[in-house]
Amino acid sequence: MLYIMFLKKFLTLSIATLAITFNANSQKGGDEVVMTVNGEEITKNEFLQVYLKNNEAPKYDKESLDEYVELYKKFKLKVAEAEALQYDTIPSLKRELKGYKEQLAHPYLVDSSKTKELLQEAYNRMKSEVKAAHILIKLPQDAVPSDTLIAYNKALALKAKIDKGADFGAIAASSSEDPSAKMNKGELGYFTAFQMVYPFETAAYNLEIGEVSMPVRSSFGYHLIKVSDKRPARGTITAAHIMVMTQANDKPEDIANAEKKINEIYVKLQDGESFEKLAKSYSDDQGSKAKGGQLPPFGSGTNQRMVTEFEDAAFALKENGDYSKPFKTDYGFHIVKRIDYKPLGSFEELSSQIKQKLNRGDRANQSEMAFIAKLKEENSFKDKGSKRLTWFYENIDSTVFKKNWEKPELDKNKWMFKYNGEKFEMQSFLDFIAKSKIRKPVPVRNFIDEKYKQWQAAEIMNDEKSRLEDKYPAYKALLQEYHDGVLLYEIMKDKVWDKAIKDTVGLQKFFEANQADYQWTDRIDGIIYSSNKKEMLLEAKLLEDIDSLTMYDILNKVNAESQLNLEADKGKFIQSNNEVLKNRSFNEGANEIFKMGDKYYFVVVNELMPAGPKSLKEARGSVIQAYQEHLEKEWLKELSEKHTINVNQEVLYRIGE
Template structure:
């Protein structure tokens, strides 16, 4: 039976997570049950990754599955799962995988789809800012909100431009000059609440007050347009200076030279007044619309469609330009943009929405018990104002020796919370008194415990995570076990290797080779003539008469990619084949037959073959060591299901 790689074996690793008593038992090993559901899952997974012509039936997979289970038992009997090398790598992966599974949420999927939708458009907007601290009191928040609402109503009732109100009311310092104009922007260019306010407001409308970390905003949407992606261009620039006519005349001369065949990069290096880009042939960094502070230049750049296309001379506030398109990238498909969008979401304030949803889901999963939810012990025994003067947890006396919060049999003690308060108290605080600080920090303390408990018990509540982590764990164990029992044993026993080679010399032979000439050409009729010449004349003479034909001479293995498929190895000049898009003729001067390799020449093959023999013997010993009983009725059901 054909061996399947260790990677395939690792796919057999699964956890017995659910209520297995209600499942069909496929087999027992030393009286311990192995369930059909486990085999069914890995058999289905393997079928999806193996080539059709390599697929095996249920009986063959069952043999592999039993071998796998026996190896895992052996690894655990040898306590390989307690070695520091194993536990270190396993725990690192477990943490990384848990983080990935925990952060999956409906909100993250929704945000990803929303971000991709917004990626299709850019918005031009203006705003009026009403400053408000992120931690402002409810009273102050309401006051600023009502002020923003009042200004909005005033704007709607007036026929004056939005910019005049921005100059009058906005607490954004730049509004005095730009009237609140923010220009064009796209997804992730603004803080998320502001971005949402802009994208969700129709062109010409003014949003209701939008709250961000800076305060409240009134957002006026001036226009929206399709996102054209980004371009990479080069340019030649002639500054206008005091003599615009001379600059125009110069740029037109350069444009004429380009039309006559001059190289764009050479002219840019020689004549462009943008010295920062001239040294690179005029190349600018890739940009999107709205990034260059020159709408005329951007319009000209984005109007170019084919790579290498050159614009007519255009004038911007910087001077006269000729622009060459080097590359244009439109917005990609969802799958193409997904990775970058996910990365931006993680860096954005959107991540807080995902974290909030994940935490809410975790809280709904477990029953948290609180011994003193009002924190009466701490409020009574902390005599200092911890928001204003130093305090340490050792100042507490008669602290209860029990859990303050717990889930099942695990918890955090009163002393744990006291230490937590001391660590938070050393940070700057926004609270007015001790009780307010304690209550806020207690909520954070509980949230942290929820997350920690969920991470450590994720296997109990997330079956998919349990399967994946079990796969990885058993994969590591199998690697260590195979290294110990097979791979290193074969490599290090030089006498055994020599003996194996002596017994199986006929298995280790060289590949047949040919010595000759391979002639190739794109023109079949030309190669026909060269083929006739190869039959009659020496190679050097043929080369002189057929300069358009490529000749390669030397030794070639029969599997060499230069030789055509299905090439018939025999001395003489072959027929014409097609290979790699060209026509090929092979002249075989000599066929070197396969020869027995020396031990040194075949050592790698010998090691591999001996490892297979060692593994077969070892598996046989494991089969003899353990009692395996297969439930024929359950196996028959599985076979019928997979027919």
């Protein structure tokens, strides 16, 4: 939840002193009141809901509750101040809150039984992957019946040729209106649930291998689909890799060196060296090398995806511990090792993830349509659209698609449908048409019929939305959480975060007053050369005596035969933080070669930089953070005097009962 994120991130401040007094018998709608903020009551249940969301292992002892209450009071102080300053009237925040309201309402505006059906169907399909090709005949979604029939017959004629023995791929290359078909003959590769539009997916999963579908209508047009294979879902794999990075603009010799390096690493693997050790020593993937190259799990049932070449190489490995030959992706050269494999997760494990996809995809329309049909049954729906629409057919022409369309005048404003005791009249529908966005012309009757469906659905859904807060207390509470979270973020940005950055004078004074907190320890400006072979460092040390050679020149010379011979790291190093440098003495210039662990090191010191104060520029990030904390602490003192918070301790300490 966004609110939880805000609460955890921003409510870590010092305690503001507030008087704690309360009438122990206070109640709100039968629920005991645990706190008031400027007279606004927060009930025991409301507080408990927030407390449980922010504590995975909640405790109800006095100390734990007191500690959380102090954090919660600071949160409420900031929200109270934002409301006092009318942050909730700022247009951008109103739009943001409206967007969140729409998102939060969605689960309450679908047919739960239909959703369950779609959930199970999607999971069943996720168990397998389909390999298919298609032929597309393009058709707009709002095409007139005559154009729809032409496109359908064209697709049907192509199917007849295929049924008589014509090659599907050849027909796709010559006749499909998918631009890629000329190159790939309509081949789409393997896919699973949610990776194609729903009608296409449904048709493909219902076909047998080798079967060609009848024309299938989607938002793109008509498709002929041929399924060539079906296979079980690959499941989830945990893998490690060694990567030698390349980039698109690399020179050919750089790419050749990278390929040479990965091949040399592969030889070391075959000679029995540790994959993890080689990854730590040579991989260019900074995010995984410290973990021996291990990556997050990817594949079916996860949100993690890799490029196709990487996934194919990983899933081709049959046993844990197996590793691939070197292969190329857009990111460079890789060797991948299989660490663990799990089949597709259970329905229970994946249902939440599937539900999110349902809500975002074209399946959501089915749940919404089923929900509207259910609402009509429950709320005395009566429709006279078939009679009333005649007037619209007769009085609206193609000028409706022009920018300055003038609405015709109604003779009588009759109702078109009744719902939940309310009449929805012709004038309202006419206004709905007038407010529609300008779009390309379509047959007027089609346009009116489509708009009537949209208007009817919109009015029924708006009626239901207006009742959600009364019908569902959990929804009302969630709205409040998002409201408070948005206001908190905005006022913190204005009063603390941005202020600390923009107040350059205040920042400078704060830095000067706390200079002792921003000090460098001993540092070394230099180069650290390393190798598994001492002779390589001896060669590097000899080359270092030649003043005209740079670090890169030395690397190129020593690595002429192998890219694994020598590595180098250049910069300003904090000696106590660097495993190679700490607890050792160095002189300016070239130092003696030494061994640490399995490697040899040679350090060239350009400058020994003694401990001393940092400049504001050098410490800016840390200073800004500390200054923000200072501003927040002072601001909370002001708020505690401006706003009144009272806590009912008797109710608070019974919160866990």
